[in-house]
Amino acid sequence: MINQQLEKLIYKSERPFWHFLLATPLYFFTISMLLKMLHLFYEGRIMNGLKFSLAVFFMFVCAAGLTFTKKVYTNSEIKDVRFNFTLFNIALCKDIVFKKVEYVSVYKNHSDRDFEVQIWLSETKKKSVSTHLNSQSAFNLAFKIANGLQVNLLDATEKGNFKWMEKENF
Missing domain, CATH: 3.30.420 (Nucleotidyltransferase; domain 5)
Structure with a gap:
């Protein structure tokens, strides 16, 4: 906990506004396709539901690629650097830390x-x-x-x- 107090944010990726404009319809279609996928599974059409799940995953990855944020934190006392990747302040993965x-x-x-x-x-x-x-x-x-x-x-x-x-x- 003390180490996090000594860390300082040195870099935050800035996304241009047009990335969010491109990602908005992708998120909309992802949500609507997710609802359709759930409906297909509910009806028992498993193969079509699986096809839709692949499409939902692809659309979400494309939208997330346009809107994720990369932050870099450093600690000069112990020479550590930490990379943090988030999507709307939700961690995408465990922080990547390089020590010494x-x-x-x-x-x-x-x-x-x-x-x-x-x-x-x-x-x-x-x-x-x-x-x-x-x-x-x-x-x-x-x-x-x-x-x-x-x-x-x-x-x-x-x-x-x-x-x-x-x-x-x-």
Whole structure:
């Protein structure tokens, strides 16, 4: 409980308004299809009910993908970072916690042409925590995590030319 008091929110994903506009009809159809699915099960048409349950699941996943929120909390004293995913303030999964973080890096994956934010737990153990299409959004998240944890940030976007970022640039 004391550790949660020392945690600070450093990042919260912001959804554009048009995501909610797209998700509204998806949620509406999900609810109406759920009612139809229950009606089919009640009538004893199990196969049709199962087909509808697959459609309901697909529609809900699409709508949730447009509206879920990602929050990142850091604790600089014990070098922990915690990722929290919610849908309308309901937890989607158990929080993902990384303990004793040594440093953060931004890596360019040349095969996929995207940028990964990686958390290094030791010299050889790393975890990719986020993937971005451009370097600016990847560095934005990496800067916030590194600053919140008070650890160093490594720029690994150029192959063979890794550089430590200065804290003044955060």
